[in-house]
Amino acid sequence: MKLKGRLKATDAGRLRVEYNRLVEGLAQRLPAQDVWLANPALPDDIMKEAVPGNIRKAEHFLSVLRRFVQYLNGRLETDNVEKEGPVAFVASINTQVGIDQKMLKFCYDRLHSLMLTLEITDTDEFLHIQTVCDLATLVGTYSRGFSIIIEPYDERMPHIPDPVLQLTCHDASLAIKPVFERFQSVVITSGTLSPIDLYPRLLNFNPVVSRSFKMSLTRDCICPMVLTRGSDQLPVSTKYDLRSDPGVEKNYGKLLLEMVSVVPDGVVCFFVSYSYMDGIVNSWHESGILKDIMQHKLVFIETQDVVETTLALDNYRKACDSGRGAVFFSVARGKVAEGIDFDRHYGRLVIMFGVPFQYTLSRILLARLEYLRETFQIKEGDFLTFDALRQAAQCVGRVIRSKADYGMMIFADKRYSRHDKRSKLPGWILSHLRDAHLNLSTDMAVYIAKEFLRKMAQPYDKNGGLGKKTLLSQEDLENMITGPDGEMLL
Incomplete structure (x- = not known):
């Protein structure tokens, strides 16, 4: 007391x-x-x-x-x-x-x-x-x-x-406003800031300099592809009226099966939601496709439990290190998509199954779309497409983490072949996306993958001996940030 x-x-x-x-x-x-x-x-x-x-x-x-x-x-x-x-x-x-x-x-x-x-x-x-x-x-x-x-x-x-x-x-500018008020110069950089002209509207600021740079590489070590149909020539998409179609689920499974049979080491797959991933994996299990995939590689799955996902990632890396190879099933907007790197042999191929649009019936999303329309005059469709393609780029970018790295990216949805969707992808992806890779079937994608892997297996000069500039000099930077009259833009 x-x-x-x-x-x-x-x-x-x-x-x-x-x-x-x-x-x-x-x-x-x-x-x-x-x-x-x-x-x-x-x-x-x-x-x-x-x-x-x-x-x-x-x-x-x-x-x-x-x-x-x-x-x-x-x-x-x-x-x-x-x-x-x-x-x-x-x-x-x-x-x-x-x-x-x-x-x-x-x-x-x-x-x-x-x-x-x-x-x-x-x-x-x-x-x-x-x-x-x-x-x-x-x-x-x-x-x-x-x-x-x-x-x-x-x-x-x-x-x-x-x-x-x-x-x-609803207003992201509220969080960034104290930064703009405190500092005279603010630099915003990212590999997925695309389209770049939308960010000043979302964050409510007027940029002095706005630049988009290509990725400087010693070789063409990025191979993006747009897959629009399966081997049976039927279209594939996670669009609402197609996502539950048995033919689409089968073609997605056949695509993964064909790829794991030719791609070494690690393969990462991203789905549009946890519920869709659960449904399609169950479908693959019942049809025997999942069993066939596991003949080539071990399969690990991200869950909403942080501890389980961390353990799955650790075992995935062990399988890749041992030479057994593995497949990791993940979800766009999940933990893995936001901050986990699959560099080197941990990620030689990433498949984005569908376009990761937000759940459009969400009351939170509807309220934000209404606010953006009334305050910043941003149309609902423009924001939804921008957000979905940004998430897709975030996912596929997990496999390229250095100049010496290489990897393939497959956008498996017929909607990626449309210019209004595809143009929202970052420039460093679009610069490597050839016209011949825009409307592929599973058979064509497998052929391109084999050719790309054969090319990457050849010895090369990591210092850029082929005449390609991999580092910018001070003179290069000065030329980029000066105007035609020599006046500094920064």
Whole structure:
């Protein structure tokens, strides 16, 4: 009891000191640090304000959080889908539980200050309340660019209540704005920034210099192909009216079977979704195609469990290292597509089964499309195509990680043969995509793969002895960034 009383007295002293600091203003609350990096969501003018008096004391702040959580619980008790903007959401909170916008705006930093004052180190126990404070701060700070969507159940299981409240951001420029305001020069680079003219509109800035460079290689070590039909000449696509067609599933399976029989080492396959991957793999298993594939290579599958996927990747690499070879089934927009490299023998071929469009009936996506149309005048079809082709490029780019590397890319969907789709791919892919590789069947793709592998097996000078420039000199760079009158563009 004495120890408990001593701890209570110690905490009370800390809280009194913290209260005095909060009276002086938010900027003096924390030790000197780069606040814009710690919390880019808060504009500078907020940091100069003082914390509202009705949440300075810890007990008052906790009472506000308790009322806010009760309000959220009440909003989740609904039978209908609800969608509203931050202004209406904040007004509803103020009316029902008496929490105004300014109190919501400072919830994140008030909680952060309280946890520092109490010297709480095990922050994992407070992740949920941190999420609630993040929600409060964002809806209290921004009147545009966000939507609150409440769904009472999952559309796939409408008879099971599973309410979810989601705060979704439609405006990517909000996250990049603090960077533009802080730095005089900002360079944005990527291998998948295509089409490049859409990014200034999405991020709301005016670029001084905009350039697209080709990949400098010692040899033509990239072989992209567009496969539009199977060996039976029937079209292949993951378009909604074709994706469940037994003929399409069979042709996709035959394509993979033919490729694993001629391509050494690792082969990576990307599908448009987990559900489609599960369905087509089950179909291949029932028809015996999967068993035939495993005669040539081991098969590993990405799941939504991080631990299982990490173990599968480790075993995939071991199979490639041992010479056995392996196939890895993955999903566009998944963990593997975003950050795992399949360099050298870990990825000699990547197959993109279909065009990875987002789920177009998603209420979050529909809300974002509406915002982009009204705010930036970006058409729904343009954004969806841009996003899908960017994801496809992200997937196939996993296999080329250096100048000495080589690999093949197969875009297995008839829609890639259309110019309006294909032109959205990055220039470094399009520059290697020949006209003869645009409308292939499985037999033709296998022939091209054999020829490409035979060519890559020949010895070559890794330093670029064939007269190809693989590194840019200072003079080359200066020529690229100067105008016709010699004036610097950067």
